[in-house]
Amino acid sequence: MKKILLIVLFFSISAMQAQDLKWYTDVREAITVSNKVQKPMLMFFTGSDWCGWCIRLQNEVLKTPEFKKWAQENVILVELDYPRAVAQTPEIKSQNNELQQAFGIQGFPTVFFTSAESKDGRINFKGLGKTGYVAGGPMAWLNVAESIVHPKKI
Template sequence: MKKIFNKTIIVSSVIVGGLVVMSFVNNTDKNNKQDNTQAETEYKATMEGWEVDVNVAYELSKKSGKPIMANFTGSDWCGWCIKLKNEVFVKPEFKAWAKKNVILLELDFPRKKQIPEEIKQQNYGMQKAFAVTGYPTIWVFNLSKSDSGQFNIDAIGKTGYVAGGPAKFQEGVDAMIKQHKEK
């Protein structure tokens, strides 16, 4: 299983396919399109400093040279996700570390909160690409784009809830990144 994720994974067909279908559906009703556009511009991550759009995270990663750290979460129902957020992600020391080391991407699967359909399709595409079956799952990876515009994923590693606060969590992610660079 580990070997599969250490190789480059092409996911754009899943993401693009979902986005194409959704753009077709959204274009069938002008009022619906306006409502969705407004919702998409207003939709933000549950935590400050996190992106919700893979394309934005890709551009930031490409510009900075930092890997993307994606948090697959059920922000309004998953107890371990909420615990990880409260014990690690909202802490100043984590925010300072993240700013220097990674691009943060939130891929949320809420039950109560509505998210734009385009983001929902993107999140499910990423969930499928990384074979995520439980929450929270944190994947660290690099993205590149082929000449055809498809994303290629270079998976660095994954983790989940780690007891011990920001220092322990960061230590694990730093070790993943270091090991990946040494390959």
């Protein structure tokens, strides 16, 4: 009986760790969720199929268990991709280009933390801060992210 219980527990933990995070690509949908759950958005501006630093950030931080745990508790994830070899719908391409201009994104990867509200068809963003690739692995990056999402008050 103990053996069966341990096997079930092992597979339950494995299944939970294997769960992927929800990355929104539609910013309006992400805003709705963000406002509903009262969490800021993490907007990841990336060139997923050509940007070496973006790929490195993905592998060293965004795909780690530490990041997954932190993200589930603290932010709504939004991926704004600018691929060269992967096709996108015209709506997503237009949305991403508008957001790149609105946030003044000049290099990749850029991670922008923001909250937003939509009124009368217009979106108003409140920037919290931004970062990019941070050397030192997931904990170094998460320390920067945490200082943006939960700044210490003096």
